[in-house]
Amino acid sequence: MSPLTDKVTASPGGEDLAARYAAPLYSYFLRRIKDRSQAEDLVQDALLRVIRACECEVIEHPESYVFKVAANLLKDSRRHAVRHPTVTCAAVDEETAGEAEQTLIDERSPERVLDGETSLAEVLRALSELNELTRNVFVLFRLEHMKQKDIAALYGIAQSTVEKHVMRAVLHLARRCGRS
Numbered sequence: 670m671s672p673l674t675d676k677v678t679a680s681p682g683g684e685d686l687a688a689r690y691a692a693p694l695y696s697y698f699l700r701r702i703k704d705r706s707q708a709e710d711l712v713q714d715a716l717l718r719v720i721r722a723c724e725c726e727v728i729e730h731p732e733s734y735v736f737k738v739a740a741n742l743l744k745d746s747r748r749h750a751v752r753h754p755t756v757t758c759a760a761v762d763e764e765t766a767g768e769a770e771q772t773l774i775d776e777r778s779p780e781r782v783l784d785g786e787t788s789l790a791e792v793l794r795a796l797s798e799l800n801e802l803t804r805n806v807f808v809l810f811r812l813e814h815m816k817q818k819d820i821a822a823l824y825g826i827a828q829s830t831v832e833k834h835v836m837r838a839v840l841h842l843a844r845r846c847g848r849s
Contacts, residue, residue: 686723687716690735697739702746711746715739788846795845799838806831807838 694715698708715738719728728734796804802824809815809823810831817835821828 686720690716690719690731694735694739697736698743701743707746711739711742715742718742791846792842795842796838798845799841803834803838806834810835811838 691712694712695708698711699705702708702711715735718738719731719735722728722734722738796807799807806820806824809820810817817828817831821831824831
């Protein structure tokens with residue numbers, strides 16, 4: 670029988686289908702993806718789909734059908750890989766890990782803690798010098814991450830007025846805290 674006139678129906682276990690197409694499918698996938706385990710998985714998926722299709726209908730051109738299924742699986746696999754990339758981790762020796770950890774750890778010396786508290790007190794003092802509306806607008810925008818249009822609606826002012834209050838507060842803090 671020639672492959673074009675050949676008709677395939679599923680045997681109860683699909684053994685004849687697997688015996689006939691497993692090796693060609695494996696070669697097909699391996700040439701395109703270069704990953705043996707993924708190629709094996711794709712062969713299994715392709716054979717499963719073909720067996721399920723054979724249960725419902727007679728396939729008149731089995732080779733073209735099998736490889737059409739394989740091509741579609743390959744496209745799906747690539748689409749999935751683009752949407753859900755895998756992150757690989759490189760091995761790190763202990764010395765490099767120790768250096769990286771030391772770099773990433775934030776040093777909390779008593780002097781640094783005192784500097785932070787002093788800076789915070791300075792910023793709070795500068796904020797208290799602003800009028801109430803400017804201070805509230807600034808806090809809502811910068812600290813609460815509220816949108817300017819929502820702040821404008823809350824206070825019944827224009828969005829450009831909100832922008833001016835935020836800018837006024839930023840300039841005041843920059844002057845008072847020495848970051849001009």
